[in-house]
Amino acid sequence: MSDHKNDIQNPAPNYWRSFEELYSDQKFLAEKNNEFKEGASDAPNTDKMSPISRRKFLALLGASAAVAGTACSDYQDKGEIVPYNNKPEEITIGKANYYASTCTGCSSACGILIKTREGRPIKIDGNPDHPVSKGKICSQGQASIMGLYDPDRLKSPKRKIGNGLDDADWQEVDKEIVLALSTIGSREIAIITKEIVSPTQNEVLKDFIKEYPATKVYSFEQFNESIRKNAWQKCYGSSDFPFIKWNEAEVVVSLDADFLGTGSHRVENTRLFTERKNIMNKKFNRLYSIESNLSLTGMNSDYRLMLRPDVQYSFVMAVINELQKKNVITNSVNASAFSLSKLAGDFGLSEKILNHLVNDLSKKKGKAIIYAGDHLPENVHIAVNLLNEELGNSELYDTEHSTVNVRNLSSLNEFKNLIDKMKAGNVGVVIHFDTNPVYNLPADFNYAEALQNVDEVVTLTEVENESSGLSNHVLPIHNNFEAWGDSKTRTGFYALQQPVIAPLYSTRQKESILLTWINGDTTSYKETIFHEYLMANWENSIYPTLNSKLAFNPFWYGALHDGVVRSNDISNGIEDFNYSVIMELKNAQVKSDGITIQIKESYSLRDGRFANNGWLQESPHPVSKVTWDNYAAISTTTAKQLSVKNDDVIEITVNNRTLEIPVFVQPGHVDNSITIETGYGRTNSGSVAEGAGFNANTIFFSTGGLTPWVYEGAAIKKLSRTYNLVVAQTIYDFTEKDKKDLPQKRGIIREGTVEQYLNNPHFLNGKEHKVLESVNPPVPYDGVKWGMSIDLNKCLGCSECFIACNVENNIPVVGKEEVDKGREMHWLRIDRYYSGSAEDPKVSLQPMLCQHCDQAPCEVVCPVVATTHSPDGLNQMIYNRCVGTRYCSNNCPYKVRRFNFFNFRDSFNDGYQESPVFALLHNPEVTVRSRGVMEKCTFCVQRIAEARSDATREGRTIKGSDVTTACQDACVTNAINFGDINDANEEFYKYRNHELGYYVLEELNVIPNVTYLAKLRNTHSEEA
Amino acid sequence: MERKKFFSVFGLGMMGILFTRFSSLKLFSKIPNNKKKIKVKINPLAVKRQKIGNKNV
Amino acid sequence: MKASLLDYILRNRLPVTIFVAAASFIITFFASRAERDGVGYTPDQPINYSHRLHAGEMQIDCQYCHVAVEKSRYAMVPAVATCMNCHTIAKKDSPEIIKLTEYYNNGKTLKWKRIHKVPDYAYFNHSVHVNKGIECESCHGEIKQMEKVGQMNSFTMRSCLSCHRNSHERLPYIDDVQRGPEYCYTCHR
Known part of the structure; x- marks a missing residue:
């Protein structure tokens, strides 16, 4: 109550709420002092409440849901097992x-x-x-x-609608194309093919021409031997360039010819050549490589000289001159204008090596071969043929077998005529028969532009490509393994192609597509149409020539079983040398200014047709170890002159067209020259190929160069941007003192010369290694103990073993960014070491894989015992135990363990490797590893297990020779050998105990089981 | 009261354990769904090898 | 105060805790045995195929149907065509056989419930075991008496290893039996 003494007139009303208040009850007044009544803050009386609180109610709700869920699921369910309804007789599941x-x-x-x-x-x-x-x-x-199993494969035909392609039906597409073909009128139908090696395919083309007489067939390969063949015909008349008996050559002179690395006879060349790098029978050949870029052949040469391709002609003539002066060969051509010593002075060639070369050619007449690269001009080939003929080296030409050309490649002139006709609108239909002319044809043809004047462009292809992007119809064709075919490449045999799997998608065999169009009736197509045609062609045309004792059907099944059928056609032999060709050999001028550009085919992607293959894109270049890109290879000196270094992008101008490409400084490259490999920079060609590299075909021309692959006087401009080239192997800086000769000092690479070896077979064992004490007690290996030997004489660094290992062991493709971080997953790598100077190094190669050390440093440090040792000598990697500590990889002195930082299958290219069709590619016997586990070479344990199982079935124990590893199977030169180290009867035993055998990092006392056989260079003793 | 609390805690704990134990592993694993299967069919006309080299296959 | 607290802990808390821990562990262990190794799992199959009739009474050899067991890692459930070898004629009016014929004629997939399954990271090889003379019954139980097949043995690594280590006792019918391999790469590649 307030005192309103001022308010006498209006006394404030006296508000009261209860009688207690009005009468100022004592109890009431006392209670007023407390804000809350008594008992207000007492705990609730739960006895009267429901026993279930809100919290408990929710908990019980969740628990009962869980129980319900548990009760409803069948926790013991192990899925289903589904048998065949009708099992094909050939299939045994698991075999x-x-x-x-x-x-x-x-x-x-x-x-x-x-x-x-x-x-x-x-x-x-x-x-x-x-x-x-x-x-x-x-x-x-x-x-x-x-x-x-490429997920980017086309699954159905497509038709061009506006700017894109729309799915179409086969019957409709066939109708439209047959209409276009039959209403061609006076215009031409052009079919553009690759080199045709299949006689039956050729018959289909012939039948097509019969049905549609306006058809002309044009065959094209971007890299071909046309210059070589033309030169040969001028020298020797009608025959084709022969095969060479490399295994009988004691001296091989390769003039910029990468015969071991690229080119279509690679497999045979490699196999034959390395027969003479034999440490068992001590037969060694000597390889001289006079080349521009450091190629695979050059890496394995005994003597190497660097020379630009435009100087090669002068070189050969100078050698001829030198040999004529020494009366080793007759004075058939006037080569006096070419002096070898002047050439050596002008181009910095080693006189010593030139002397060895001339001496060897003189001494080994008839046992040497000079071989010029496909890309060199015709006069070089003619000069080389003359030189070989004069030296009697024609002994090494194979006269028993010769090439068979099912259909000749079209000349560049024929293609030029086609383009002109196209531009004039005289070509009505162009069919790209599994080719990609928009990408592969010379840039000066402007083929893409010419296509615009053609009404109907059809591309038959497996995966979309540059040509299909400009087509009216894109027709998907069978893959190799879904298709029938045959082939005839040389005298003496035919080969057959059979499909092993029914077509995965709605594709057709390319020959079948043509047959349907020949037939005209689009409903006549059935899957077996080409198979029947093939069998009919064989029965009518080929089988009668074979004089087989069997009736046709059993013969045919036998032929399909073997894959090869011997035939009786014999080689035409080689005619006499036509000396009038010498008129063609004139003095040639060498342009001394400007940069010479050489276009070469890629070691992994060839002419680009394999660009969508992740394994090949990730396969390091054999020399530079660059992955996922191409580059302009340039020498250290020229790089300094142009002030460029690695990753700088330059602009190359040839014939008024430019190419922007990053630089890679290649030790061993000749000065004033650039080599670029093509096959990259593809567009519209699948998700893996996208963004990989640069399209060097923009400076690939039909004219304007020394040859289509060599251009002189190119202009180079350095641009301001850079491009990250990813190298799958770190490059040592040559100038760092302590890094120099590290591989030799540490005993990683041990080499010698043939002379050293022949004088003292045990020259390698001079160094005594101090054997360290071991913590572990020695383990007796009584039974089979696996070991491997790698003969570094035969290893050419071609990376075949590497790809085979990737295929066999489900190695994922990780992509360029991850390779940049060193996360490539390859179990086997080929280390390439340079030695000597940065301008002219020697190269040593060493495949490196898990050494399966007896006292493996990785085994003792695993905290979860995920890697242990088996009683047959293998280091076991158990993926399901591994927790990803990575201590094992830390301890490995060879750094051969690969860690799955990611499940690369779901990260690379948006999970490309997780698409359902890709899963079919995997080898079912090898675990597909996931994120967080360590993996490494297992010595193909799945093959060992299978061999053991087969041996048990036959009632015997496993032998070393029962097992071949994937790398061993793939190596063309048989450099890799695998077997039981305890079995003295095996071939492998000799390699393991060979006097040239050594272990890498032997002094660490980890006792590895991979024996490396030291490389012997066939150089003269006064050099190292 | 304490007994109720004890048994309710115990019971819920058991529920949790049984749930995780008995639920099928399919719920927690990342088994890829291959429902969009590609039809793989052997080509019946192919002739398989009986011998490679001198080894029976 | 202290005595009372310690007393409380020992007499009340500790036994209760131990009891809870022990009881939950024991019950879970035994209750989940079925899930852990699947012993006793005898599911219903889409077709009531009786091994007792075919393998037991009629004495059809295991390998007549399970063809690949001697050659490959897998024993291979027989193709429906193998059943039709006899059942195009034998008892072709029985309801189960009619179901079976429907599968065969329409190309429907016959999804048997899988009973014996070893995890993916273990690569078990049937042919090695069969070729060493081990009988099917040693691992799969008395199949010839089973109307419905069930899993009779646990296929945990412990049970595989126990037979590998004690092969002499577990396989008395094989003369000169060796101990099975015990190193990791035998199964875990």
């Missing part, structure tokens, strides 16, 4: 079947054996019965299995 067929990766048509599991092809190896490949194929053949 592989092998089928003989032919690879269609290039025109070599090597014989292959396709290994299938439950009807799916999973591995390609060579067919041992094929007389050329003899059980081996190249890395493209090995990796081609990925092409079958």
